[in-house]
Every structure is written in structure tokens, then in C-alpha cells.
Amino acid sequence: MSKEKTLIIGGGQAACQTATSLKNKKYDGEIKIFCSENYLPYQRPPLSKKFLMGELDKERLFFKPEKFYTENQIAINLNSYVQRIDIENKEIFLKDNKKENYDNLVIATGTIPRQIDVDKKISDKVFYLRSIEDVLQIRGKIKESNKVTIIGGGYIGLEVAAIINKLGLQVTIVEMASRILERVTSETISSFYTKIHKQAGVEVLTNTSVEGLEKNNKGVEVITSNGVIVSDFVIVGIGVLPCDTLALESGIDAKNGIIVDEFCRTSNDYIFSAGDCTMHPNIFYNKNIRLESVHNAIEQGKTVAASIMGENISYNQIPWFWSDQYETKLQIAGLLDNYDDIVVRGDTKNQSFAVFYTKENRITASDCVNRPAEHMMSRKLISEKILIDKDRLSDETIPIKEVAN
Ligand SMILES: Cc1cc2nc3c(=O)[nH]c(=O)nc-3n(C[C@H](O)[C@H](O)[C@H](O)COP(=O)(O)OP(=O)(O)OC[C@H]3O[C@@H](n4cnc5c(N)ncnc54)[C@H](O)[C@@H]3O)c2cc1C
Incomplete structure (x- = not known):
């Protein structure tokens, strides 16, 4: 009997994570990645930071060396743009009209700049x-x-x-x-x-x-x-658009991103999607969102792998992201659209402070500048929906671990 086959379209964070997680879970089917770029999967955050500055070599951007893919029998096809998916016959078509059949398909096509x-x-x-x-x-x-x-x-x-x-x-x-x-x-x-x-x-x-x-x-x-x-x-730098046309034209539901459920399954049972290109449900905010973040790409990659393995572990993550500018690291947790008050901890005149967005005495989001402890704690306070005392939260003499009401 021939082996099961999983094809992954895209070669970014989400694609690489999906393949790696499948291997970690001892998936014994074939895995093939098709990426339109000509580089092994690489991290993008340094592109606007140390790599632009010239402080990081290109090789340091790659998630894994080439031998990782060979040793793990992950076939990586670079410069391979996928033009079409035939969802009836479970096939993908490449630029030169070459085709490849699949049992499971993962779309991790990311975004393109507006x-x-x-x-x-x-x-x-x-x-x-x-x-x-x-x-x-x-x-x-x-x-x-x-x-x-x-x-x-x-x-x-x-x-x-x-x-x-x-x-x-x-x-x-x-x-x-x-x-x-x-x-x-x-x-x-x-x-x-x-x-x-x-x-x-x-x-x-x-x-x-x-x-x-x-x-x-x-x-x-x-x-x-x-x-x-x-x-x-x-x-x-005026934002990005999700690469969802391939999915849409193949008959998969998409609207400002490929629509997936909490298991990262698309409207087609054999097709999954992960990363920047997805429009997915977030249980903490009770709505569908699209995120452009490393954390989301990693977690959705893991979710897809679990779904392919039949484990059905749902994605339930507080969004987070970071940005480095000059000597500051800004760490962002949660979504900003749901707050009735703002609490500042520290002095915004210094390059070290945290801003918490609260609704009915619970933190819904935070922006922490050079404050990793506050960032980590806020993720816990958001996800566990813990009632906080705003006076204690703004008082720097009280440890961040002791701000619960
Ligand atoms: C400059 C920059 C800085 C960033 N900084 C941060 C940061 O500080 N923190 C943070 O959390 N996030 C940051 N991000 C966002 C983060 O990099 C993305 O969220 C992450 O890369 C998403 O991964 P992905 O796999 O979903 O998509 P991508 O990394 O976009 O990968 C998608 C891949 O699919 C390929 N592809 C598309 N269509 C096809 C097709 N039809 N056939 C074959 N291949 C296809 C694309 O060429 C691309 O290689 C940054 C992004 C950029 C660009």
C-alpha cells in the first residue's frame, strides 16, 4: 500500500512548523513542501531589524539547515509556485503544469505587501x-x-x-x-x-x-x-494582503484570509491552512481574526500537524507580537479593540513602562516597552481572565505577580 502524502504550499514559518511538528509526532507519510521563493524556509522578523542593519548573515535566517530536510525526508521544492488546486481529484498544479496528488494539503501562503x-x-x-x-x-x-x-x-x-x-x-x-x-x-x-x-x-x-x-x-x-x-x-509599508486567491479560486472558503475552524481545517475536509493567510476563530475574543505574527504561524502549524494526526487539539492562543526600534523592545499581547480603560505602569518618559488595556477590571491587551515580566504576566492575566486591582497594577512598588484583586 502506498504511503499517505501531505503536501504543504508555502515555505515560511507556518509551513516549516507544520512539517517539523508532523515529524515530531512520528508522521510516517510523505511530506513535500512547495515554495515560490528560492530560499530554505527563513524567519522574517530580522529582515526589518538586524538583517537590514547588516548585523546578521543570511544563513542565520534559515530555520533549519538543508540537511535537516534531507535527514527527515521532507522533500523541499524551492522556486515552485503552485497555481491551482483541484479539490475534487486532490491534486495541485505547479507553474509548468506539473501536478502532484495529495491525501492532506496544507496552505501556508502567508501575505504579500499592499x-x-x-x-x-x-x-x-x-x-x-x-x-x-x-x-x-x-x-x-x-x-x-x-x-x-x-x-x-x-x-x-x-x-x-x-x-x-x-x-x-x-x-x-x-x-x-x-x-x-x-x-x-x-x-x-x-x-x-x-x-x-x-x-x-x-x-x-x-x-x-x-x-x-x-x-x-x-x-x-x-x-x-x-x-x-x-x-x-x-x-x-502600508500593510499586507493575505495570499488567499489560490484557495478561493479552487473553491475553498476565503474572505480576507482562508477561513479555518479551531483545528485549522478549511471548508474542505482534506485541506488545512496555517499562518498569516488564515482567518481563524479566537476563543478569547469570540470572533474571527487574521494575524500577522510568528507566534500565530507556529501555533497554527502545530495545530495543523495535530489535526492531520487525528488528534483534534484546538488552537486557543492569546495573540502576541513584538517590535524592536532603537533601544526598545515593544511586546504586545492581546487584541486592542475591547477596552474601557487604560492603566500605565511606569513612566512613559522613560524607555521602560507598560500600558494595560482593561475592560470591567480585566486586562484585555497590553503594550510593554522593555518590560518582559509585565508582558509575560499580562498574557496569563488575559488568558485566565483574572480580575485585577487597577491601583495595584499602576503601582510599581507592588510586584506584577500581585496585582490580582
Ligand atoms: C519585515 C517583517 C518583520 C516582521 N517582524 C515581526 C516581528 O517582529 N514579530 C512577529 O511576531 N512577526 C513579525 N513579522 C511577521 C511574521 O514574519 C509573519 O507573521 C510570519 O512570517 C508568517 O509566516 P507564514 O508562514 O504564515 O507566511 P510567510 O512567512 O509569508 O511565508 C509564506 C510563503 O509562501 C510562499 N507562497 C505564497 N504563495 C505561494 C504559492 N502559490 N505557491 C508556493 N509558495 C507560495 C511565499 O513566497 C512565502 O515564502 C514580520 C514580517 C516581516 C515581513
Whole structure:
């Protein structure tokens, strides 16, 4: 009898975790990964941090060396874009129309950056940051430039601004909203990060939309609602879109992400999905969400492996994420959309404090700047829905472990 076969589309965090977890669980079927990129699965967070800075070698980005895949009989097919899934016949089709059948299929296709419309003659001055290739190009450009404009004041834009500023270039951030990070955090955190970027010499323009990009003899003119900024090049960081078209066109339910249940199973019984591309239920917030975070990709990869093994262990995680800018590590736990009060522990004038978002005396989310203990504790307090005493929470003389009511 032929062995069971699991195919994994995508070669990022979620794909690598799924394959690794299957092996850890002694899955004895065949495992094949198909990834459109030409690198072994690698971590993306350093791309906008140490790798952009030039402080980390490319090889250090890979989750596993090549021999891990060979030794574990995980067939890894790079430069292999999957174009179509035939869910009736349980087959996938590659670029060259080669096909491969499956028993289980995992879609871990991640996201792609949202693009802006630009004229072809200027496209060599406009960059996005998602892959190793993107960073290699940007690093080359940094060497020959003095001034960069970053469109978008989200986490990636801000991390990139901090690194390029450290590398000695003049940086301007252009943000359409009234404050940076508006979509993802509170005024308190936005003000803190605006301040540290400005102190470092970065220009932060809010309430400013980009109306066009024009080539000039030095580089590019960024035409904004508040005037023209002349730059050598532009980096765009205005969010991402889930890669769910492949699923959708194959008849799998998707809407702002591939829809999965708590076992990461899609609308098709033999197809699972994990990572940034999923729209999944979160039991702590009682709604479907899409996350762009390493933790989610890892945990969903584990959930998929468990489901394939018939273990049915449901995914139930408090979202968390981090961002490194200058000397600060921001750790974010929970979702921000559900709070009626904010409690600050520590002084936001220092680079070490924690902001807790509470609802009816329970923490629903937190932003901790250089405060790992508070971050870890808040994940516990959120997941266990523990009643807290807000006065104790804001009082630094009381250990964070003793803030429960
Ligand atoms: C610059 C940057 C910084 C980040 N920093 C942080 C951070 O500090 N903390 C944090 O928690 N998260 C961070 N993230 C997010 C984190 O990296 C992602 O959440 C994580 O990589 C998601 O993994 P994934 O496997 O779902 O998707 P991805 O890593 O996007 O992998 C998907 C892969 O699938 C491939 N693919 C897509 N379609 C096809 C197809 N049809 N056929 C074959 N292959 C296909 C893609 O090329 C890609 O290689 C960062 C992301 C970026 C880009």
C-alpha cells in the first residue's frame, strides 16, 4: 500500500512548523513542501531589524539547515509556485503544469505587501520589504543614498526607519492617519514612538497622504498633501494582503484570509491552512481574526500537524507580537479593540513602562516597552481572565505577580 502524502504550499514559518511538528509526532507519510521563493524556509522578523542593519548573515535566517530536510525526508521544492488546486481529484498544479496528488494539503501562503500605483519609469526607486531579496536590494540602495522616504507609519515602516536612521541616512515617515500606529495601538504608545523617532532625527509627518511619485534627476519626488519630499528612494509599508486567491479560486472558503475552524481545517475536509493567510476563530475574543505574527504561524502549524494526526487539539492562543526600534523592545499581547480603560505602569518618559488595556477590571491587551515580566504576566492575566486591582497594577512598588484583586 502506498504511503499517505501531505503536501504543504508555502515555505515560511507556518509551513516549516507544520512539517517539523508532523515529524515530531512520528508522521510516517510523505511530506513535500512547495515554495515560490528560492530560499530554505527563513524567519522574517530580522529582515526589518538586524538583517537590514547588516548585523546578521543570511544563513542565520534559515530555520533549519538543508540537511535537516534531507535527514527527515521532507522533500523541499524551492522556486515552485503552485497555481491551482483541484479539490475534487486532490491534486495541485505547479507553474509548468506539473501536478502532484495529495491525501492532506496544507496552505501556508502567508501575505504579500499592499502595493501603491507607480509609473514603470520610477519602479526602481520604490521598494517593499517582505523577503530576503527585498532587503538585499534595499541594502544596496542604502549604500548609495542620503535620504529615504518611508510611506506608512506601521510597525515595519517604523522598524525600517530606526535602522536606516542608525545607518546615517535622513529619513522621513509619511503617515496618512493622525498618528503613527493608529490602526494597532493607543495614543500613549503612538506618542512615545513619535517622540523617540523625532529625538533620533527622523521626520514624522502625520495627516499626510501620498498623491503621487515623480522621477527627478536625483531620485524621486514624493508628492504629498503637505508638499513635495525629494528622496533618493522610497520604501512602502502600508500593510499586507493575505495570499488567499489560490484557495478561493479552487473553491475553498476565503474572505480576507482562508477561513479555518479551531483545528485549522478549511471548508474542505482534506485541506488545512496555517499562518498569516488564515482567518481563524479566537476563543478569547469570540470572533474571527487574521494575524500577522510568528507566534500565530507556529501555533497554527502545530495545530495543523495535530489535526492531520487525528488528534483534534484546538488552537486557543492569546495573540502576541513584538517590535524592536532603537533601544526598545515593544511586546504586545492581546487584541486592542475591547477596552474601557487604560492603566500605565511606569513612566512613559522613560524607555521602560507598560500600558494595560482593561475592560470591567480585566486586562484585555497590553503594550510593554522593555518590560518582559509585565508582558509575560499580562498574557496569563488575559488568558485566565483574572480580575485585577487597577491601583495595584499602576503601582510599581507592588510586584506584577500581585496585582490580582
Ligand atoms: C519585515 C517583517 C518583520 C516582521 N517582524 C515581526 C516581528 O517582529 N514579530 C512577529 O511576531 N512577526 C513579525 N513579522 C511577521 C511574521 O514574519 C509573519 O507573521 C510570519 O512570517 C508568517 O509566516 P507564514 O508562514 O504564515 O507566511 P510567510 O512567512 O509569508 O511565508 C509564506 C510563503 O509562501 C510562499 N507562497 C505564497 N504563495 C505561494 C504559492 N502559490 N505557491 C508556493 N509558495 C507560495 C511565499 O513566497 C512565502 O515564502 C514580520 C514580517 C516581516 C515581513
